[in-house]
Amino acid sequence: ALRAMIGRLSDQAQGILTAVKRRQRPSGAPQAPSSPEPAERPQERPQARETPPQAPQEPPKPIRTKKALTDRFKTRLDERLAENERKQAEKQAEPDMEETWDLSDPADPLNIGMGWGTGGHGLGL
Structure with a gap:
């Protein structure tokens, strides 16, 4: 051995x-002698061989038992729920634009504002 x-x-x-x-x-040099x-x-x-040839991969076999099928379903459901909870947590961590802008102005109780195109009179005409 x-x-x-x-x-x-x-x-x-x-x-x-x-x-x-x-x-x-x-690249242009002559090759070594044949012997x-x-x-x-x-x-x-x-x-x-440094790496053995890999056998073609077979598709996964279908689940045949009801118990295995329900277990897989529950696992995937749990994964999706966890992903949705994570997304919700990220969404709550980011402040909502409507909640962060305080549109109430004590000088403008009707919130008419002097925005663009109002001509300074606040009526938007």
Whole structure:
């Protein structure tokens, strides 16, 4: 087992060296000779893959039991309720524009105001 591990490590090291040599060589430079030197000759075993190929993911199986279905429904309902409560709390934390503006002015009890376009008389004509 130890020899196999050492062999795999040397295969990986050889692959890394080859990749480094390719990066260092300019794109127009001729390629290395087709037969490597005896010290660089790769072993006949295929190199170990760094990441195993992933199997295609299957869609989740449908829930078949009534209990599992109700449990999932309750869980999702609880998640939605918690999300709505969080949104309500955020909404309450932000002051409402109508509540923050004090439109009552002791000098203007009818709240007519001297807004835009009133011409200074407050009638909005």
